[in-house]
Amino acid sequence: MDKQPEKPAGKVYLIGAGPGAADLITVRGARLLAQADVVLYDALVTADMLELCPQAVKIPVGKRSGQRSAAQEHINQQMLEYAAKYRLVVRLKGGDPMLFGRADEELHALESAGIFYEIVPGITTALAAAASVRQPLTKRGIARSVALFTSSTAPGESADTRIPECDTLVQYMGGKEAMLTAQRMLAANFPGNLPVIVIENCSRPDECSQALSLDDLAKGLPVSTGPVLVMMGEAMRARTKH
Structure with missing residues (x-):
């Protein structure tokens, strides 16, 4: 055979x-x-x-x-x-x-x-979000480092409460975890007026974004219906119009 x-x-x-x-x-x-x-x-x-x-x-x-x-x-x-x-x-x-x-x-x-x-590889949301709101994650003389992090954990895992030591912080799967991050940052003496940009449903037809401060973020975000990304740091401060 x-x-x-x-x-x-x-x-x-x-x-x-x-x-x-x-x-x-x-x-x-x-x-x-x-x-x-x-x-x-x-x-x-x-x-x-x-x-x-x-x-x-x-x-x-x-x-x-x-x-x-x-x-x-x-x-x-x-x-x-x-x-x-x-x-x-x-x-x-x-x-x-x-x-x-x-x-x-x-x-x-x-x-x-x-x-x-x-x-x-694919385009990660942090880069798409920065492009969408026209705020570079790095800026000469202001931000030379970027940290991408998440506080979301699997069942049984303990959340990592450390704040990354970088100029620009980008928190994936933000939502209510971002509020807790902001509270920890304030407790660690980050300035309350630190600029924050929150983006929901990045690159989709229902994308929305809002600019706020670390103090605002520490009070919480509205309930989201899609993925949320939170960008924090001086690089997120609105540019002066020339």
Whole structure:
């Protein structure tokens, strides 16, 4: 009996979807989505983005802060199972896969199973937000360093209460955690008039932003319906019109 040819192993692509708008994904990311057999996508991935892969089987895998999401172990197992059945599997993540995207666990699972993978970077929300509100994260003579951080933790983890030592602070998954950050900053003698910009639903049609102070932020933010990013520092102070 002739030996049947082995089915070629599938490959998994971890692709950054960017901040939200479908036209902010990279050309490489869009090309791979158009070729994908299966797409495992996060809750922050927009419907417009999924229109780039009409041919693919689309599997929602949650991953929204503060809401119910698929267990990371289950997501890892799904990647392995689909890679055994299909040629091209995409794990589509909001922003960039390598920043607050649980990529370490997913890469470990793929490596342990001997599955080939590739990472396609995406525009992280901090950069898209700075562009949207026209406030550079760095400014000559004012801000030479930037810290991207989150206070959001997995169940059982203790929150890290340290304030990064940088000129510009950008807090992902802000919401009520940003209020607590502001309170800790004030307790650490940061000035109450430190400029803050809050952006919700960055790059999407319903994007909104507001400029306030650290004192204002310490009093809390309105309940949000989408992802919130908070940028703090002198670089966020409104520019003088010339």
